[in-house]
Amino acid sequence: MDPLRRAQIILLCDFCKTAHLQSHCERCDINLCLTCVGEYLSDTSIRHKVVPYKYRKSLHYSKCPDHADEHCKHYCERCDIPVCSTCVSSSKHEGHDISDILGKFSAKTESLQKDLEELETRMYPLYEEMAFDFQTEKTELETNYGKLTTTADQHGEILHREITAIVNQRKSDIQEMKNKHLSTLNKNTEEITQKFTELKQIISDLKSILKSNNVSLTSTYKSRNSEFRTLPLKVRVTVPSLSAQKLNKDHLNEMFGSLSPLSINTEHGNTMKSAEAVSSPPVNPLLDDRCLTPTIDTGFNYIYSVSCLSEDQVWTCGDNETMKLLNLQSKLLTSIQTKSGNEPEDIAVTRDGDLVYTDPINRTVNLVKNKQIQTVITLQGWRPGIICSTTSDDLLVTMISDDKKQSKVVRYSGSTEKQSIQFDDHDRPLYSYGYFINNDKYICENRNMDICVADFGASSVVVVNQSGKLRFRYIGHPSNTEQSFDPVGITTDSQSHILTGDIVNNRIHILDQDGQFLRYIHNLKLPLGLCVDIRDNLFVAERDTAKVKIIQYI
Incomplete structure (x- = not known):
């Protein structure tokens, strides 16, 4: 069966109307026989695109929104829209410049092809290279910022060690002073305890004498009250205070070290907004007048x-x-x-x-x-x-x-x-x-x-x-x-x-x-x-x- 037949219908060349078609112009949407292709391509004013018929790409015309049974095969230049044959003959487009939509399609296709070629051959490699460079730079950035963080940790450890040493020294001084106070208080306590013990014994002896009614013991009793009228010395201790200067955060920051200013520049030398300006809200001043x-x-x-x-x-x-x-x-x-x-x-x-x-x-x-x-x-x-x-x-x-x-x-x-x-x-x-x-x-x-x-x-x-x-x-x-x-x-x-x-x-x-x-x-x-x-x-x-x-x- 003839491969160009469809349900016993023979497809013929659109030019000579007699020979079997062999080719198709995608630009003009025209079917051609082998004989007519040469004559058709002799018109160099149009950039034709002729392909074997079986490899053709079918054109899809849009349906007319006003006339559902017709396709838009024309183009109104003034209204800048596709139109059908009925629209062209209507009063709505009277006096308007009407062109063949295939011409528009062909010109636009050429423009798209040029865009695609420029994107693929020129722009894509450049962007690909930039993306690779950015990825490399990000890796280096992670490494360098990691080193910076490690340096900050090391500075912090040094300060922590110094502060810990100072704190331990103060605690040692406090313990030494506490021991001296406790020693003094213990000695004073022993003296008072001894006197207190003697006092309790004297009171007990006096009670025994009074209870015995012994004339000899009573007559020979010698009073010691005068010894106890003067109370022993009582030691009072005062716990020392620990005075500290008010923490100067600026001075502490200076001791820790400061970061150099953040700098992000484009290759043209234009400085971009800093990362802080993007990720954090700006520090805005309070208004004097609300x-x-x-x-x-x-x-x-x-x-x-x-x-x-x-x-x-x-x-x-x-x-x-x-x-x-x-x-x-x-x-x-x-x-x-x-x-x-x-x-x-x-x-x-x-x-x-x-x-x-x-x-x-x-x-x-x-x-x-x-x-x-x-x-x-x-x-x-x-x-x-x-x-x-x-x-x-x-x-x-x-x-x-x-x-x-x-x-x-x-x-x-x-x-x-x-x-x-x-x-x-x-x-x-x-x-x-x-x-x-x-x-x-x-x-x-x-x-x-x-x-x-x-x-x-x-x-x-x-x-x-x-x-x-x-x-x-x-x-x-x-x-x-x-x-x-x-x-x-x-x-x-x-x-x-x-x-x-x-x-x-x-x-x-x-x-x-x-x-x-x-x-x-x-x-x-x-x-x-x-x-x-x-x-x-x-x-x-x-x-x-x-x-x-x-x-x-x-």
């Missing part, structure tokens, strides 16, 4: 807490059982009522954007997900207070015992207790207790994983590290001895600043991560709840105005 944006009216009589869901949406809670999601224009987006009908003590937004709240009356912590409320923690003997969500998606909850004689901070992963923070290294309570309200301890986690608690009952901010070890207490600005310090809501920002509301004095204290005072934000009305968004805009819940003020302070 910038206040319009406030959010929450609709509560009193507002207690605010927590950012996004840059333009915040969750709030106040003096009823409803928690409200509001935008910056005070529009109510969503409202959730507590499961028990009690007022929520506090709210927080988790890393996944879900809402959590505490209910101290029924001793629960609850999660709101897709408007469904699930109780995740139920306490016995303790009442939850303020809550925050950490970067590791744990929950930190302040709580007070039912008898109000103990208080602590507990870390939960889901409903599992992971950590309890209650005492310092000397088994002394870290936080106050016995106060007249439950939510007098406000909590947040700093970027360095410190746990910061504004302890209203103790008039201090208590900061412990991730393991619960006390780092410092902040009790107000050192120069301010006239006014009280009454910390409530607390939050931290991208630069590890600690911000706490001083509710009685209507201001906010800004501290660095080590508890050093930086400045105040003034002119607020009972700032109770605080939070910051991802741009470090500060949201302040003013209790009695029931409004949320938005402050730009960086």
